[in-house]
Amino acid sequence: MGRGINGAILKLLRAEDFPCTVTKTWMHSPTMKALRISSPEFLRTYTPAEGEYLRCWFPDPDHPAKEVMRGYTMIDIDPKAGEFTLLFLLHQPAGPASRWAETAVAGDRFEASYYGSSPFSLPPNKPEGFIFVADAAGIPYVNALADQLADSFPLKVWLLDWQPSHHQIPLRHHQNITIEWIQPSAETLLEKAQSTDWKGWYPHLVCEAKVLLPTRRYLLKEAKIPKDFMYVHAYWVQGKEMGKSRELSDS
Ligand SMILES: Cc1cc2nc3c(=O)[nH]c(=O)nc-3n(C[C@H](O)[C@H](O)[C@H](O)COP(=O)(O)OP(=O)(O)OC[C@H]3O[C@@H](n4cnc5c(N)ncnc54)[C@H](O)[C@@H]3O)c2cc1C
Structure with missing residues (x-):
């Protein structure tokens, strides 16, 4: 999508683009790269919570005149220093965002917008x-929420086991957290959801879209969990690119 209508919508939603600069990079795991980002202007304007996300604009290597928008989760936010960290899964097939992150070095820049995405609050x-x-891709979100919740509530974490290398991405450990790796299929997740007693349990689904959808439907229609008590966000789509794009000349 070009910036025309898209730009107008973003303006209406009061989304501003903030400049972001990479200050440091390191490998968080063999397949996840960490980028420390400086964006003092953004963190002077907003006070995002750990686990909220930014919509970041990255160059499209196949279309030099374009940028694509992709969501990434903010962690280790330091408002005083004007810095936060983003963790990029280096997935295959790669897309513009993961390709950009793979070669990113200190000094690289990009723009990001923030819609004041509602931070997590207790039901x-x-x-x-x-x-x-x-x-x-959802582990940064899960870890951020685990830090806020695990002292007070039991947490069950079901991780979709796409690749053995993902097991090396650090997870929060706590006596109240149980972690289970499950086959990454819509059927397996649905069966697991169907054999779970959801009474009083609040779901957060942040994973691949096609795996997520039947379970979302089940939780809403069969388990009768009110929409407001569920956090559901499709993070990526297998075999498809995710998000919008804009023409650089329009920005
Ligand atoms: C709210 C939100 C927060 C997110 N936070 C993070 C985060 O903190 N860290 C993070 O790494 N990702 C995060 N994501 C997911 C990330 O935005 C997507 O994975 C995005 O599609 C990556 O863009 P791309 O340009 O690399 O690939 P795209 O151009 O979108 O896709 C290209 C190819 O890569 C495949 N692909 C895309 N993502 C994945 C994946 N995760 N695993 C395997 N294959 C994939 C697609 O199926 C496609 O074939 C978040 C998404 C949302 C919506």
Whole structure:
């Protein structure tokens, strides 16, 4: 999509683009690269919570006149220093964002926008616990929420086991957290959801879209979990690119 209508919508939503500069990079695991980002202007304007995400614009290597928008989760936010960290899964097939991150070095720049995505808040009725369904790209989100919740609630983390290398991505460990790797298929996840007693348990689904959808439907229609008590976000789509693009000349 060009910037025309898209740009107008972003303006209406008051999304501003903030300049971001990479200050440091390191490998967080063999398949996940960490980028420390400086964006003082953004962190002077907003106070995002750990686990919220930014919509980042990266160059499209196949179309030099274009940039693509992709979501990435902010962690280790330091408002005083104007810095935060993003963790990029270096997946195959790669896309513009993962390709950009793979070669990113200190000094590289990009723009990002933030819609004030509502940070996590506790449901009104005291939950029994939380169930997270994620794959590698969702681990930064799960770890961020685990830091906020694990002292007070049991957390079950179901991770979609796409690749053995994903097991090397660091996970939060805590006596209240149980972690289980499951086959990454819509059927397996649905069966697991169907054999779970959801009473008082709040789901967070942050994984591949096609795996997620039947379980989302089941939780809403059969398990009767109100929409407001679920956090559901498709993070990527197998075999498809994710997100919008804009023409550089329009920006
Ligand atoms: C709210 C939100 C927060 C997110 N936070 C993070 C984060 O912190 N870290 C992170 O790594 N990702 C995160 N993601 C996921 C990330 O935005 C997507 O994986 C995105 O598609 C990557 O863009 P790309 O340009 O590399 O690939 P695309 O151009 O979107 O896709 C190209 C190819 O790569 C494949 N692909 C894309 N993503 C994956 C994947 N995760 N695993 C395997 N194959 C994939 C596609 O199926 C396609 O074949 C987040 C997504 C959302 C919506």
